[in-house]
Amino acid sequence: MTFRELNTKLFEPTAQWVMIGGLVCLCQPWVELLHRYGLTITIIGLIGFLVTAHIPPEPEAEAEEEEELI
Known part of the structure; x- marks a missing residue:
């Protein structure tokens, strides 16, 4: 698995969930x-x-495959 695939599947969604978690922490009393x-x-x-x-x-x-077929 390349770094770009790992970023797309793991790092970016994790960062989104951390933001959501921070908002939940901020709003809970x-x-x-x-x-x-x-x-x-x-x-x-x-x-x-x-x-x-x-x-x-x-x-x-x-x-790339389409270019090879032509």
Whole structure:
């Protein structure tokens, strides 16, 4: 598995879930520690998503196959 495939299947969704988790921590009223660090968790997820979203996906193999057939 290449780094780009790993990024698409693991890193990018993980960063999205960290952002969602940070928002949930920020909005819940029961645990003060989670509420205190909710914004930090959201920002960490946002930075992770910005980094992983700028890594281009694997080039498709179909374009190469079509060129070979012509």
